[in-house]
Amino acid sequence: MLILGFYYLINKTIDTIRPQYLETVEESINDTSNVLSSLIEVDLQKKNTPITDKVLQKSIRDNLFPVLAKAKSRKFQAKIYSFTKTQVDIQVYATDKNGIVIFDSEGFREGLDYSKFNDVHLTLQDKYGARSSLIKAGEDSSALFIASPIRFNQSIVGVITVIKPKDNIAVFIDLAKAKFYQASIYVAIFIAILFLILVLITLRPISKLSRYVKGIRNQEKIQFPKINIPEIRLLGQEMDRLIEELDGKKYIENYTQTLTHELKSPLSSIIASSELLESDLPMNKQLSLISNIQTEGKRIQEIIDRLLDLASLENNKNxxxxxxxxxxxxxxxxxxxxxxxxxxxxxxxxxxxxxxxxxxxxxxxxxxxxxxxxxxxxxxxxxxxxxxxxxxxxxxxxxxxxxxxxxxxxxxxxxxxxxxxxxxxxxxxxxxxxxxxxxxxxxxxxxxxxxxxxxxxxxxxxxxxxxxxx
Structure with a gap:
């Protein structure tokens, strides 16, 4: 059950790695999209002409095309943990206020109607627009599409969408999973070793205690074992006391002998005094003997009263x-x-x-x-x-x-x-x-x-x- 529980926990944790990575990437792409749309908005505010679709298209082309083209042509070696990145892989497209693509960094989307896609559709409604889809119909490569609005005079005049292919993200996810699996194996081994040590530490004193109880049961003269775990040692001591109380023979024998001895002295005195009173004695001697009988009787009464107090205290558990x-x-x-x-x-x-x-x-x-x-x-x-x-x-x-x-x-x-x-x-x-x-x-x-x-x-x-x- 412990192994199954650990396996279930590992799988559940691994299931959360992918969405967490995608959430982190989505947050970064959202920043990029807003930066690009802000760049276009600043350029539109400089123009003195009305903002038509052609004006918007020209502004986007003039500001984004050279930058994106230059970025895609760059070759570099970026060592990101275990992954080496060599080129920029983001894509960008822009639509007008009707959802028609008026700019595409890759060139194959211009003129298409994207008004039904969530990234464009929701952004034109002034909501957060994003989707996860295939980059191109018929291909296996999927991507995150994150959009932001282009505003002019408080109105949305277009949408910019930044696309991040998931291929590179998948590399990081796989690396994270591999590292987590490796760490989980080490943790599992450590827990198993620790559990084994704890079992041995716990079972050893229990085994000593078991041998001790067995020796007591066989009426062997055996010393209480040395136990280092306080809780088990205390348990053993309590068991030892319980066995001693259940056995009880020595306690009862001593108790009875002592009680008999204590009662014997005053009873003997009372009997002797009563026998002397049967003889002809002077009055003062008789009074002395009667006083002695009363004194010894009170002593017996005191012993009985104290025993009753002790019995009451011992038996009253509440x-x-x-x-x-x-x-x-x-x-x-x-x-x-x-x-x-x-x-x-x-x-x-x-x-x-x-x-x-x-x-x-x-x-x-x-x-x-x-x-x-x-x-x-x-x-x-x-x-x-x-x-x-x-x-x-x-x-x-x-x-x-x-x-x-x-x-x-x-x-x-x-x-x-x-x-x-x-x-x-x-x-x-x-x-x-x-x-x-x-x-x-x-x-x-x-x-x-x-x-x-x-x-x-x-x-x-x-x-x-x-x-x-x-």
């Missing part, structure tokens, strides 16, 4: 991310919600916020701020500080920074800070959280196209959310 969010109002609302915890630890919150707006999901954005703020409160020292600021950067981004005064995080812990179920002991109680809050925060940021960073900064810990300016 989250509305076009809601207008006022960052300042959302953060202040979260601070107000955490007022009891802040008051209990006597934490001072310093905020530097402006009324800036972004597009996203209000519910999940607030959930993200609440998680980061509660995390900051948990690890901030008694009578410590939390600083919240919103800064516009030069790279067309905003940075929302939540800094809290606390002990720096160990480097090994920073690497795992966003892992599910990973949690560090709170400095006040020594207890761990569900370890799902920051995992949820990272997932929300990923869905919104934000970037989340947590790092040690200025004798404390800083959480930074980077998002584009709307």
């Amino acid at each position: 989250i509305n991310l076009k809601e207008e969010i006022n960052i300042k109002n959302t953060i202040e609302d979260c601070i107000n919600s955490c007022e009891p915890e802040l008051t209990k630890k006597r934490i001072q919150v310093i905020s530097k916020l402006e009324n800036k707006f972004i597009l996203g999901n209000i519910f999940y954005f607030r959930l993200t701020i609440m998680n980061l703020l509660k995390n900051a409160i948990d690890f901030t020292k008694q009578n410590g500080k939390i600083q919240i600021s919103l800064e516009e950067k030069s790279n067309k981004t905003w940075e929302l920074i939540i800094w809290n005064e606390s002990t720096p995080i160990e480097p090994y812990a920073l690497e795992k800070i966003f892992d599910r179920f990973y949690s560090m002991p709170r400095p006040d109680t020594g207890r761990k959280s569900s370890g799902l809050g920051l995992s949820l925060v990272k997932q929300v940021c990923s869905i919104h196209g934000f970037k989340i960073e947590i790092q040690n900064e200025n004798s404390g810990v800083q959480a930074k959310i980077i998002f584009p300016i709307s």
Whole structure:
């Protein structure tokens, strides 16, 4: 189909070469015809006698015959591209206002009635006159006939027609076609080579990817191949992730084991406390055990709630991310919600916020701020500080920074800070959280196209959310 399409295009283009050449030649002949008729008009204006057919004929003969005769007798060598021109080949004839030929550079047309021919007929009607016909009846040679009027006192008194044989034009057309055919063959070869190279470049990484998938299917330990084409490499990586998710055994196993481990500790504590309550214990001891059961029960509840939040986020593929969010109002609302915890630890919150707006999901954005703020409160020292600021950067981004005064995080812990179920002991109680809050925060940021960073900064810990300016 590609070859047929290319062949069709070439033929269509070649079909336009002839008319384009003829149009160019016609434009030049039209200029010549108007120059000659203007020459006669200037001569007629010099005469003081009325303009009769004989006066017109004499003027044309006197002005055109010597020039045309001299031009036709000239011999020269004009190298026009690949064609060598040796003589003038144009012909000229003139008619009176009735269309009767009164002058002919070749001599065989004088006295003939040309009033029916388009070049003369249309020109006498003050229209553009032209035709393509045989030069002489019974001959094969054709020509372009281009006419222009001879005017005197705003009236058309005659017509001059310039004739250009097509024989020489055909030479140029054939040369142009030959050159175009040659160029088309070169282009076709180049395209074919380029297409072959592109096919090889494309098929090679696809073949690597195919072997990799086959190895995975055969449960072979095989490394992901090196692929230089970004789009195919990305496709392979996505396929790799899809295979990993569909396989899913390792993920489910780790998820189940970690969840079981996290629930095992509070459940064991609850069971032990309930068994001790069956024995005869002092009231203060009983109250301590009841408080422990409540605390561990809340911890289980928190793990379940966070898991439900994560499940909701992972399964909801149609989250509305076009809601207008006022960052300042959302953060202040979260601070107000955490007022009891802040008051209990006597934490001072310093905020530097402006009324800036972004597009996203209000519910999940607030959930993200609440998680980061509660995390900051948990690890901030008694009578410590939390600083919240919103800064516009030069790279067309905003940075929302939540800094809290606390002990720096160990480097090994920073690497795992966003892992599910990973949690560090709170400095006040020594207890761990569900370890799902920051995992949820990272997932929300990923869905919104934000970037989340947590790092040690200025004798404390800083959480930074980077998002584009709307």
